[in-house]
Amino acid sequence: MKISSFHPFIILLLLTFTFNQLYAQNEGLALWNSISVEKKITKKLSVSLSGQARIVENVSYAQTYIGEIGLSYKFLKNFEISGNYRYTERRKNETKEFKSRHRFYADLSYERKLGFLKFENRLRYQSQFKDNDGETDFDTSYLRNKLEISYPNKSKFTPYISGDIFYEIGAKIDQIRPKAGISYKFNKHHAVDVSVFSNVDLVGTESSGAIIGLGYKFKF
Numbered sequence: 405m406k407i408s409s410f411h412p413f414i415i416l417l418l419l420t421f422t423f424n425q426l427y428a429q430n431e432g433l434a435l436w437n438s439i440s441v442e443k444k445i446t447k448k449l450s451v452s453l454s455g456q457a458r459i460v461e462n463v464s465y466a467q468t469y470i471g472e473i474g475l476s477y478k479f480l481k482n483f484e485i486s487g488n489y490r491y492t493e494r495r496k497n498e499t500k501e502f503k504s505r506h507r508f509y510a511d512l513s514y515e516r517k518l519g520f521l522k523f524e525n526r527l528r529y530q531s532q533f534k535d536n537d538g539e540t541d542f543d544t545s546y547l548r549n550k551l552e553i554s555y556p557n558k559s560k561f562t563p564y565i566s567g568d569i570f571y572e573i574g575a576k577i578d579q580i581r582p583k584a585g586i587s588y589k590f591n592k593h594h595a596v597d598v599s600v601f602s603n604v605d606l607v608g609t610e611s612s613g614a615i616i617g618l619g620y621k622f623k624f
Contacts (some may be wrong), residue, residue, distance in 0.1 A: 432460070432461055432462055432612070432613035432614075433462050433463055433613055433614055433615075433616070434458060434459065434460045434461075434463070434612060434613065434614070434615040434616070435458070435459045435463045435615070435616050435618065436456060436457075436458045436459075436615055436616070436617045436618070437456065437457050437458075437459070437618050437619075438454060438455065438456040438457075438617070438618070438619040438620070439454065439455050439456075439619070439620050439621075439622075440452060440453070440454035440455075440619070440620070440621045440622070441453050441454070441621075441622045441623075441624075442621065442622070442623045442624075443623075443624055444623075444624070448477055448478040448479065449475070449476070449477050449478075450475075450476050451473075451474070451475050451476075452472075452473070452474045452475075452476065453472070453473050454470075454471070454472045454473075455469075455470065455471050455472075456468075456469070456470040456471075456472075457469055457470075458470070461498070464498070465498040467494060467495060467497075467498075468492060468493065468494040468495075469492070469493045469494075469502075470490060470491070470492050470493075471490070471491045472488055472489065472490045472491075473488065473489055474486050474487060474488035474489070475487055475488075476511075482514055482515050482516050483512070483513065483514055484511075484512075484513045484515075485510070485511065485512050485513075486510065486511045486513075487508075487509075487510050488508070488509050488510070488511070489506070489507070489508055490505075490506070490507040490508075490509070491504065491505075491506060491507075492504065492505040492506075492507065493505075503534060503535050504534070504535040505532055505533065505534045505535070505543065506532065506533045506534075506540070507530055507531070507532040507533075508530070508531050508532075509528055509529060509530035509531070510528070510529050510530075511526055511527070511528045512526070512527045512528075513525070513526045513527075517556070520555065520557070521553055521554070521555060522553070522554045522555070522556050523551070523552070523553055524551070524552045524554070525549070525550070525551050525552075526548075526549070526550045526552075527547070527548075527549050528546075528547070528548040528549075528550070529545070529546070529547055529548075530545065530546050530548065531544075531545040532544055532545070544572060544573075545572070545573045545574075546570055546571060546572055546573060547571045547573060548568055548569065548570050548571070549568070549569050549571075550566055550567065550568040550569070550581075551566060551567055552564055552565070552566035553565055553566070560588055560589050560590070561586055561587070561588055562586065562587045562588075562589070563584075563585070563586045564584070564585055564586070564587070565582075565583065565584045565585075566581075566582075566583045566585075567580060567581070567582050567583070568580065568581035568583070576606075576607065577606060578605065578606050578607045579603055579604060579605055579606060580604045580606065581601055581602070581603050581604070582601060582602065582604070583599050583600070583601035583617075584599065584600055584601070585597060585598060585599025585600065585601075585617065586598055586599075592623070593622060593623055593624055594620075594621070594622055595620075595621045595623075596618075596619065596620050596621075597617065597618070597619040597620075597621070598616075598617070598618060598619075599616070599617040599619075600614060600615070600616055600617070601614075601615050601617065602614060602615060603615070
């Protein structure tokens, strides 16, 4: 039997194992839903728009709503650069009012296929501002580096694993985000993604429980 004929079963086991481990470490389950649209302007230039809702505390209440817009440009053979703006409405718990945040970030991505695996490295700089009683104050700036390994194949399923490292500029590495997931491409326009991950706090005790990610993407 070829690997491509049973790999969805393997990745399902991986997702199940990852979920069980994360849930056992921290009580609570979160669901991050996202929808994104990408439009090609030229062969190398594209614009994207996305929305996200994050539901936390065993999927009991919506904590965060996010809207993003970005512009990306592919250059050389395997490189892409992008600039993005994110608007966020977030509350600490279900009894608190929403507070707004503004994030600007830029990505430099490199991808390459080696053998039957595809490697992608994304370096991100992000700077965030938050609403503080009607005044917009500087929050934090981060450098983030994410490495993703995926298995593209002849089927419509593409499993992957990734790790995202968060470095607070001027301070230290304070968080990592391990993830395992699988994407399904219906055709060249429509795709969905299912993943399990966690935010691991390296300096405190605020590590999240298991987070399930559900995403839909439309490209045209």
